[in-house]
Amino acid sequence: MIxxxxxxxxxxxxxxxxxxxxxxxPLIQNQVVELHPWLTLQEFTDLIxxxxxxxxxxxxxxxxxxxxxxxxxxxAIVATLGCITPALILVSLLAFVYNKYKDISVLQxxxxxxxxxxxxxxxxxxxxxxxxxxxxxxxxxxQVVDWIGTGSFVVAFVLLRKFKWxxxxxxxxxxxxxxxxxxxPV
Amino acid sequence: xxxxxxxxxxxxxxxxLFFSTLYIxxxxxxxxFVIVTFMKRKFVDELHWIDDQEMLDMAALAQSSPxxxxxxxxILVGWHVEGLAGMVVAVLxxxxxxxxxxxxxSFFYAAFASNLYVSLVLKGMQAGVAAVILDVVCSLxxxxxxxxxxxxxxxxxxxFVANFVFxxxxxxxxxxxxxxxxxxxxxxxxxxxxS
Numbered sequence: 001m002i003x004x005x006x007x008x009x010x011x012x013x014x015x016x017x018x019x020x021x022x023x024x025x026p027l028i029q030n031q032v033v034e035l036h037p038w039l040t041l042q043e044f045t046d047l048i049x050x051x052x053x054x055x056x057x058x059x060x061x062x063x064x065x066x067x068x069x070x071x072x073x074x075x076a077i078v079a080t081l082g083c084i085t086p087a088l089i090l091v092s093l094l095a096f097v098y099n100k101y102k103d104i105s106v107l108q109x110x111x112x113x114x115x116x117x118x119x120x121x122x123x124x125x126x127x128x129x130x131x132x133x134x135x136x137x138x139x140x141x142x143q144v145v146d147w148i149g150t151g152s153f154v155v156a157f158v159l160l161r162k163f164k165w166x167x168x169x170x171x172x173x174x175x176x177x178x179x180x181x182x183x184x185p186v
Numbered sequence: 187x188x189x190x191x192x193x194x195x196x197x198x199x200x201x202x203l204f205f206s207t208l209y210i211x212x213x214x215x216x217x218x219f220v221i222v223t224f225m226k227r228k229f230v231d232e233l234h235w236i237d238d239q240e241m242l243d244m245a246a247l248a249q250s251s252p253x254x255x256x257x258x259x260x261i262l263v264g265w266h267v268e269g270l271a272g273m274v275v276a277v278l279x280x281x282x283x284x285x286x287x288x289x290x291x292s293f294f295y296a297a298f299a300s301n302l303y304v305s306l307v308l309k310g311m312q313a314g315v316a317a318v319i320l321d322v323v324c325s326l327x328x329x330x331x332x333x334x335x336x337x338x339x340x341x342x343x344x345x346f347v348a349n350f351v352f353x354x355x356x357x358x359x360x361x362x363x364x365x366x367x368x369x370x371x372x373x374x375x376x377x378x379x380x381s
Contacts, residue, residue, distance in 0.1 A: 016360050020255035022322055026349075030356045046299065049311045050291055052318065055214055056284020057254030064288035069295075076289060080281060087253030088277070091261045094251050098243070109374070110367030111250055116330045116342035117363040119323060121356050124349045126319035133313045149313045156317035161324065168215070171314030178310020179303060 002071050003078045010063045010082030018114055024059045026121040032066050045129050053168055059083045148181050199268055200275050207260055207279030221256040225263060235267050256280055
């Protein structure tokens with residue numbers, strides 16, 4: 001039952017992604033690339049690229065994209081419902097507790113332990129995408145290094161880190177560089 | 187609350203809530219905290235439905251709860267303004283724009299991605315995405331290192347080793363960290379109560 005699988009997978013994404021945004025990425029990768037054969041790492045990376053350039057949370061974007069590709073519009077609706085269901089329940093519950101006690105120090109304590117862990121998980125997802133860029137998805141070896149990809153990555157990283165460039169602009173520049181360098185008659 | 191600047195009937199308030207969240211969601215790129223800023227401008231400064239302190243509390247709660255910050259904030263704002271109906275309307279307003287945009291994109295994705303030029307651009311952009319993610323990790327990881335707390339730095343290293351070296355499931359790692367946090371909170375409260 002594909003709808004139930006989609007619902008349950010995105011339910012887990014919604015339930016365990018704390019802090020939103022990039023924290024959701026490793027969970028989505030886990031569900032749709034590793035546990036279920038719904039997207040290849042390549043398609044997942046395209047999805048993240050698309051999510052960066054379109055409005056809306058990564059979780060909702062991914063649920064819609066994966067849902068439609070696996071089971072059409074109903075799939076998209078079921079997957080999106082899955083990823084917002086935990087929030088609908090837990091946020092209301094948390095708001096109730098907060099209004100009653102005006103104190104969420106235990107929760108904040110727990111969150112302070114989750115934050116460093118989430119950083120590592122995002123790093124893990126980032127490294128798997130980086131490996132795809134550097135070695136074209138093949139086993140890492142000097143022979144299979146994609147030099148254009150490697151060069152773009154280094155330039156993009158410096159632009160973001162040192163010169164605080166806008167991420168969308170940086171990504172577009174990388175896309176344009178790949179296109180131009182491949183089509184140039186060298 | 188000041189009644190002058192706002193729609194009075196319930197239907198009018200729900201309609202205003204729906205179109206405000208729809209508009210904010212459709213034009214906010216970058217998600218997460220950016221959307222909270224736009225919500226503050228609309229609901230606090232313009233419509234006066236929520237006061238400053240309430241908005242700050244909502245932002246903290248939205249960030250602390252599981253799930254997308256934008257959806258969480260919509261739940262809280264909607265509930266505050268018009269109860270259950272308000273919550274449904276605000277959540278729908280928030281998720282409809284990304285759902286429509288991504289539906290259109292996924293229908294064309296197969297055709298797009300097999301086009302030589304599009305696939306070259308997408309492939310090039312992957313290098314950019316990897317750089318964006320690692321840039322974010324450097325900033326977030328830097329913040330963790332700046333705490334100089336052996337507990338937080340230890341957790342970060344342990345999570346990386348578990349995830350990357352031992353390939354432990356990410357949900358298990360998150361649950362383990364949450365359990366550690368609960369134990370630590372209980373222990374600290376116990377210590378606080380005794381002293």
